[in-house]
Amino acid sequence: MLRLYDYLPSGNGYKVRLLLTQLGIRFERVDLDIYQGATRTPEFLAKNPNGRIPTVELADGVFLAESNAIMFYFADGTPFFPTERLERAQVMQWLFFEQYSHEPNIATVRAWMHSQMTSEREAQVPAKRTLGYAALDVMERHLAGRRFFVGERFSIADIALYAYTHVADEGGWLERVRSQPNYIPITQS
């Protein structure tokens, strides 16, 4: 069976869990406590040299990392990834936006709050908050008059951006994602 190396509170892990559940693909989870160094052991670094979850084991010794790349692997050829060329690139645009402009600000501050807030981190919070709100603002403007991020259809762009957007009200969009069939909340595997 497909094996997912995961950490339950992780939004990046949640993306993969949510997509696989939507697709009806069964998987087993291996929970690694990222705050106890479980992703930095020689054993795990042999699976993903970048030492991060989520990582999936597709077959014996074949591993794939990066939440959005894992989603692309499973979503392409399904209704969760478009077939039209421009829309395919637009989904990718939002996935890269999520990893560059959204996650490092919104998710990172959330993770610091829940783990260890050092004075060095504390000093970065105001700047990250500003960038985080700017990212939410870009999303909110894009969603004005749209139901989903690309092609008026629920795709992995919505899953990626939903995962860490529990901090702000994006019009009715959070509710539309929540009401999808086979929806699971972040702490349910």
Place this chain on the structure above:
Amino acid sequence: MLRLYDYLPSGNGYKVRLLLTQLGIRFERVDLDIYQGATRTPEFLAKNPNGRIPTVELADGVFLAESNAIMFYFADGTPFFPTERLERAQVMQWLFFEQYSHEPNIATVRAWMHSQMTSEREAQVPAKRTLGYAALDVMERHLAGRRFFVGERFSIADIALYAYTHVADEGGWLERVRSQPNYIPITQS
């Protein structure tokens, strides 16, 4: 003609320039000085609400942003993007690695050096240096015994990672990218 909103010293802009040149696709560049606020004007924000270059205008009023999404748009269906399912996801894995683990550390510190080094930024440099070296280490280990990042073939994964990797010697890989037909250096348009 295809229009590329760009800033010549930007590695993210360079990725798109290099790929388009490799593909023989003609384009015109509009240079925007990101340090003078040229990407934060109402006029440019109407093109890319996230206020960043590179952004391409594909047709009248159709804009696409995020360097790696732009590369995916032009590379899919060409030799610069694989056809095999796992290799396609592996290219994506490296593109997300580049934007999350590589660019925010290596490119950002380089940009700060060339623009404005504030005391708040200065305090972040040691941590970013550590993460930057860790990213280069992940690349170096992956390239041990390989010629290119995915499928032993020059792809947009190599272009993405090459763009900001001017700071370290990755075995013979820098030279192999440099020796590709129709190669252009970073400051040539």
